[in-house]
Amino acid sequence: MTTTLTAPMGTPLLATFRKRRLIALGVPALILAYFTYIFFAFDIPGLAQRAKMDNAAILLSDFWSHKVHVTRDNRSGDVQSAVEGEAKGRYPAGTHPDWVIIDGATTTIDLGEGHIVTYDDKGARYVVPGYGTIDIAPDGNRLKLIAPEPLPDWINASGNRISVTTEEGRFTYTRSKVETFRYFAGWELFFFTLESPFHGKSPLELAALALWGDRLDPARSNIAGMAHDIWFNEMWRHGDVAWAIFETMLMAILGTFGAAVISLPLAFLAARNANPLGPVRFALRRIFDFVRGVDGLIWTIILSRAFGPGPMTGALAILITDTGSFGKTFSEAIENIEEKQVEGIRSTGANALQRARFGVIPQIIPVLASQVLYYLESNTRSATVVGAIVGGGIGLMLTQAIQTQKDWEEVCYYMVLIVLMVMAMDSLSGWLRRKLIKGE
């Protein structure tokens, strides 16, 4: 076909085609080359060695389940039950969950499905259905293990530590203590901790207690007691979490609206049609650029040195960064207005302030509102990050929970809360935007 095209028409067309084909092949090739470079620069082949898959397993199982530890101190013979092995989840002395039976020196732990663990004077025994009995007894400085041979790989035995991991639970024997974990689905003690008189009651019982039951604690009504016990739950700290969420939202709201309030007058001073003084405009624009360019991270660091950790520092960091962004967009919006309306206001003898109020503001309201509300939503996310750095709000609680590396159920809880918070802010800002701009 190319031969039928006359030269002056065909050559540029063919050149365009050739260029397009080059781009269509070249761009994917470049991207591929870049990915190859990154593959080695980020050492992705070494990832398999560095990745700790057992950590991932712990994390995933902790996200949705919890365990109860039943521990015997082999020196004193004391048996203690505790949720997640934590002090704040410990059963009061002498009490145990109903699947642990203590009879003198013998403790029987029923793990379900026929798995029975027994602690007694001679040592400890674990009966695994379909396999047999694993018998462990101290023998001088070492541990003696009697179990059906050959040992399966879920029994891990060394001289002074024997551990058994089954579907139903985990059992560990060392010279100093013997410990059994039983796993349960769900988050432990989410509403009431073990000290609370309301612990272990079904929702129906709780409703009955709240509405017409006798007072469990004569000093307070049942509803007040429940609210108090949930709010001050030591395991989950619902009260603190609620405050942290509130602080994070406060940071976002104060920062965003504060920045809008501050940057609006500055934007007028930086707009060509509102301020005739060139040098002032130039200086303001450079200040906006500088404030935006110095990243939020750096403002956060500088401010937290001056004001210490907390939500106000976070709010100020957001405020300063966004003043730059708002100043830029607002002043651009002011420069793009229709001059005729200002002209009309001017003809009635209005002064500069009145012209701005009645001639300019009504025109830029849609831009202004949509920008501010858009930032409100994105700042809710930033406030989580800023909170992690300055030390305030849910961001701080989240990083602390992650750094302790065991409260993964709390990490999961905070993640859910953060997502819900951001989504709530998103729909709030969307609703406000529709109200304000479309005037519904």
Next chain:
Amino acid sequence: MVDIAFGPEPGKRPDAAAPGTAYLAATRRKRIYGGLLLVFFVSTMASGFLVAQDRNAGGFLDGLHRLDDFPAEVVSEAWEKSANLPGLMWAHVGSLIETINIAAVSTLLGVLGAGFLALLMTRGLARWPRLIPVLRRVTDALRAIPEIVIALVLIYILGGGPIPAMIAIALHTMGALGKLFSEVAENADLKPVEGLTSVGASWGQKMWFGIIPQVAPNWLSYALLRFEINVRASAILGFVGAGGIGYELKIAMQWGGGRYDQVVAIFLLLFLTIAVIDRLSDRWRARLVQGN
């Protein structure tokens, strides 16, 4: 006039003797509402500020005069050692490149993922229209999770370094761009797709030849804006342990006095990079939107 002929009952008609009263009453009512709203806004902001200050370690007025203490200390120390600055800046170029690489890879991965998601969740283009609501919720969720959450969890599993940050930012980018991309794709002209359907093109071919050329300029412009945002995000994630220049900054800051020249060198490097990237992408985006 029609209004008079079919207007309200007599007595409710506007008073002909005082033509402006109704308008003035409406204005007054509007002003009262506006005033109340303003009072509400100001009092909410003020009480919010007081609460925030109350829960802060230091108060606003106490800290205000200390605001420039830290920058002054840092700058004065760096000034004395200003001869070191070029060398220190050069020494940190490697980690700067890592930060930029994290941002670039995650933007690329995010754009690729978001492109697919957007095409699959746009009405009229979707391959499996039933999946549209599901994919929309997925995008919403991806957008709602802050990068830091995913990054910190992944650091626990994968160890420190650039990969957790890369995955975290890429996932968030996918969510954020997916929504914007799909809004662009909704406005695409469907005629090329019809033409391609008539010659028996597959779904992939229809999208590649019919839709992508139309949406490419806008998509690219959004992607560039996202790249700017991601450079900042990857610097911040470095600060919480994900490698790159943010991590170096954290180490230098923790050291405190004596290494402030290093802090200033990193600040300068970060500031210049962000400024240059902003400027370049501004210019490129302006060209893309205006068309050549």
